[in-house]
Amino acid sequence: MTAMRLVYASVLDLRTDEAYYWTWSKESALAFLDHPPGIAWLIRFGTAIFGDTNLGVRFGGIVAMLVTQLLLADIVRRVTHDVRAVIFAVLLPEAALYYGLLMAKVSPDTAMIPFAVAMLWSLVRLNESGKPRWWLAAGLFAGLALLSKLTAIMLLPAVIAFVLVPDWRRRWLLSQYPWRAALIAAIVFSPVLIWNAQHDWASFRFQFVRAVATHPFSFRTIGEFIGLQFGLVGFVLLPVVLSGVTLTAWRGYRTREPVAILLSTAVLVPFLYFLWKSLTLRVGDTWPMFLWPAGFAATAINLVMLPREGFSEWMVQSTFRWARVAVISGIAFVVGVFFYYVAAPWNFIGRTDPIGGEAGYEQVAARARDQLRETGATWIATSDYRTYAMLRWYFNGQVPVVQINERGRFQGFRDPGMNLIKDHPGLYVAREPDHRLPLWDLTTAKRQPLERVERVWRGTVMDTYALEKLTGWTPELSPPPDSPLFRWRVLAGVLGRDTCVA
Known part of the structure; x- marks a missing residue:
């Protein structure tokens, strides 16, 4: 696997978000508007080994998956001392599409998951040994998880329950070690705090808008959320994991067993939160993915705990049977998806295909390269971060690429090459019909239409792009915060509409 x-990772084109995060890896900023810097560091690790290649960008995800599996295996081994449970702990993520295949697609979640699991592993070691120094390791890994994605904070209720519900609550509340752990986490997370203090708390405000956004109740968004969980975790595996987590929670809170409380709460609290948000908001496909590894560990542990706790033979056998079905069917599905995208020539889903919908940008880049040569343009302008990221990936420093709007996304970025931009003609590349931005009326740019380019994947036109020559204008890389060119947009696909944030 x-x-x-x-x-x-080597064969498939980069997706737009992956290319966007790759551009971060070329910068020296402490943090970024959208996310903390962990994903940039993970990509830099891979490209340092394999260069600016598809595998180089994604190699960190391959390593993250292996580290996650090893940590899950050790958690289950220390709790159960049963080899069958350990094997299930390794195989369960392989049977889930997101982990078995799509962990190779890097995202901030990919960087966060191994650190989040390592934090849980440290607390399991604390429970096993009783040695308070494991709090310090937990604080370190918690800080690294937060340094990868802010949603790691949603594991805090599990840690609080781990401290307060078992009989040892007085010991840890009076101990200095949990507070030291919190201090360590804050110190590790400090680059994000420093960057935000320097930039008017921009990333916190960006995430806050998404967290508090409310819209009317929608069957579509809740249906999308539930459907995504079935698709990315597994049509059989998701019910198996949820039942295992529920039994683990019942066992943990009934007997005040720390590890069962920790693992089950790490799943149930974030899952219920996202389920609640999905009533009115489209939940991103990767947002809940940090919580399921704890569910895999809880499920593997539950398999061997049932007979030890005197459950009926019928229930024990049925639980093992469904777990085997989940693993076998899940891995078969993952392998099938792999061959569909790597080897098959067909497009069964059309323009909605999640991989094909972001493939084919090399066709746009090739025509842009030809127009640069024919028009004498020395730089490229875009008006959305996806096109910006893909063109920057394909040109890789050969030509300056500038997103002219949403400049708040690029605070702290280096000079892209103003000597090749100022007083030189540029090439504007934008997806239709988004190329007709009202913002152009605020500039002195003269736009000359050149051609239209179709982005095609397996015979299906995914998008059409307009190429135009720009003259008479130099983009402002650092406009004031009140400028329309500075404001960023929260994605329409997340909030259901474009939302500008000053």
């Missing part, structure tokens, strides 16, 4: 992920 790891070899399969390596092939997948």
